[in-house]
Every structure is written in structure tokens, then in C-alpha cells.
Amino acid sequence: MKIKVYSPLNPLLKKYIESIYILTHTSEERPAKYITFPSIFTIVSISEKSKTINKGNKLIIRQCDENKIETNLVSNFNKPVYVQYEGEINEITIYFKPLAISSFLKHELSHYNSSGFSEFSPFEDYRKAMIEILSLQSDTEKIQAVESYWLSKLTGFQHNFLETVLSEIMCEENAALTIEELCKKNAISRTTLNKHFGRHICKTPSQFKKILRFRNAVNKYSSDNAGKKLTDIAYGVDYFDQSHMIREFKSVTGFSPKVFFKKTTALEKKQIHWLFL
Secondary structure, eight states, X not given: OEEEEEOOSSTTGGGTEEEEEEEEEOTTSOOEEEEEOOOXXXXXXXXXXXXXXXXXXEEEEEEOTTOOEEEEEXXXXXXXXXXXXXXXXXXXEEEEOTTGGGGTOSSOGGGTOSSTTEEOOOSTTHHHHHHHHHTOSSHHHHHHHHHHHHHHTOOOOOOSSHHHHHHHHHOGGGTTOOHHHHHHHTTOOHHHHHHHHXXXXXXXXXXXXXHHHHHHHHHHXXXXXXXXXXXXXXXXXXXXXXXXXXXXXXXXXXXXXXHHHHHOEEETTTTEEXXXX
């Protein structure tokens, strides 16, 4: 299995898309098996001639020549997921930044989110366009075509408070702020915030904050300049103490931080962390 991660080429899309990766798996290779972990991003994937068997937190993606394309959305990604690739696979996956995909969609994100791994076809021309993109030969052509397509759907998004609250949650200086304090600061109720997070991000604010802390810890651990002491990482990313970090890591990943960092593999300049089996 080969995977290559790209940053958006178009400057405008950098505001909305964190990264795009292209994954290929040949029919001669043994099945690729790994565990992937919760993310704050909204994930959109397209795969050529494949069929996915969805068993809760287990996805088996198999070559299926009769099925021209699979198009999927992952937005309420809160627990580890086992993934297995079998046969020839040609896949493109886009990581949209939190709330960013709303600038392209006609409806709220929850409208498209029917399950943890939802079929996703947000526009009339989507499947046809994605089939054409996957048929392109070079990665560069594919990336350019994907970006061009999504740029053509950019309409913008405005919300009374979500963008502000999300920005405050993600700001390191506000890491210690509780959800209640954020609500008070923005003059909204916890119930209202939960409702709008559910509609547009498909997570609760508490889930989002927990996953954000986890991802910040992973990034800090992976940083070339960071020390490897878990205590330092814990205090650096808004855990109360190391015990708090251990509890949340087990909740999000199923592993303690020590075991997680020992077992996972960092790919593509440490942009992806998977546990290969």
C-alpha cells in the first residue's frame, strides 16, 4: 500500500482543506490492516471500483469491478476504526478543516451524515466528476482536478456564533477555557451550542475538545523539537495532569499514551498516525 499526502495547491483552498491524500493498494499485495484514530476534520473519500463492508467500527474495503465508485463521508469520528484494504484500490481522501465543508454544501452537514461512514453525493454531478478524476493517470492531475471541482462549489458560509466559538476552542491561549465559559463569553446556552455543533460539525463541543486535545498531544509528541516526557505533553495541551491524559487517551484510542506512541506509525512527515496490524 502506498499513500501520499498533499497540501492544497490553490491558496484559496488552504483556508478550507487541511490535506488531500492518495492511497493505492495493488491486487498482488497482502491485505493492508490498520487502526485509525479520531480526528477533528470532516473526511470525504472517493474510491474507484471498490465496495466497503461496514461493521460498526470496522471497515473492509474490497476491490469490486462492478461498482464504478464509492463516495463516502466521515464526520462523527469519535472512536478508533479498524480498516482493511483488499485487492486493487485507488482512493482519494480530503480532510476538510472543522466547519469548512459548510462553505461548499447546500445543506447542514448533519443532512448528509446518516452513519459513521455515510454514502456521500452532495451534488448532481458529483459521482460522474469523481469517476473522471479517479481515471486520471498522475497524482498531480488528480489533485488539480479535485481542487478545481471543489472550488466550483464554493459558496461561503456564515453563522451567528459557531465560527467564533470554534476559533476560540482551537486557540492555544484559550485551551483552559471550559465549554461553559465559552458559552458565557459568547452569550449562548450550552444547549444551543450543542445543537448547532451537532448540525454543522456532527460532534458535541465536549467531544470536539477531547479529540482536539488528543490530536494536539500527538502533534506535540511528534514535533522534532518537543521533549518526549508525557507529563510535559499533558500540561502543554490542556490536560489537568498525566492521569487525565491517560484516561482521555484510553477513551479516544483504546490505549494509554505510552502504548499508543509505541505502537503507532507516523507517515508522510508525521501527518498521519496509524497502528498497523
